[in-house]
Amino acid sequence: MARLKLATAWLGGCSGCHMSFLDTDEWLLELATIADLVYSPIADVKTFPEGVDIALVEGAVANEENLHLARTIRRRSRIVISFGDCAVTGNVTAMRNPLGVALEVIRPVYLIPEGTTNCRLPDDREIVPVLLDRVQPLHVVIPVDHFLPGCPPPAARIRALLEELLAAHEPHPTPAQLTFG
Ligand code: SF4
Secondary structure (H helix, E strand, O other): OOOEEEEEEEOEOOOHHHHHHHOOOOHHHHHOOOEEEEEOOOOOOOOOOOOEEEEEEEOEEEEHHHHHHHHHHHHHEEEEEEEOHHHHHOHHHHHHHHHOOHHHHHHHHHOOOOOOOOOOOOOOOOOOOOEEEEEEOHHHHOOOOEEEOOOOOOHHHHHHHHHHHHHOOOOOOOHHHOOOO
16 A cells, blocks of 8 residues: 655745654654655655655745745645745745845845955855745745644644544545554
């Protein structure tokens, strides 16, 4: 029987939502009996795989790398969850938006005092992902199936949503339905 493919992704966020996911504690062991974590910051997988059943996406879309990954996740996942307030509203990550477009925000940081010649903006695309002019919530750039707000969402609510989705994922039993001897 095919195992469920679960992924978690980390865009523009602090990783606190992932910490809350880990706070589901022993339930993760139950989850591991029916699901494989096929992509995650806590798994050493470089490429988002095809055929993902459920993807939890933490963080807002802040740079070109985030945008590319978000679109890849949408193409390759059946269910996408906007995971935490940064993904749902922009939240902390979007606090730079009122300060102007990306260049206006980073110029004072890298070129203080103005006119300094031995400072330069990070412009190596191979090393530093290019910032988008505006930070966007996840649903602005891709369709999402579920919203899981909170900063971070409590572990109990993460578990509750995943259990509901797992219950609808035939023919697998949910962790709650499994018996552990
Ligand atoms: Fe961090 Fe809160 Fe944003 Fe989650 S919602 S990434 S905990 S700031």
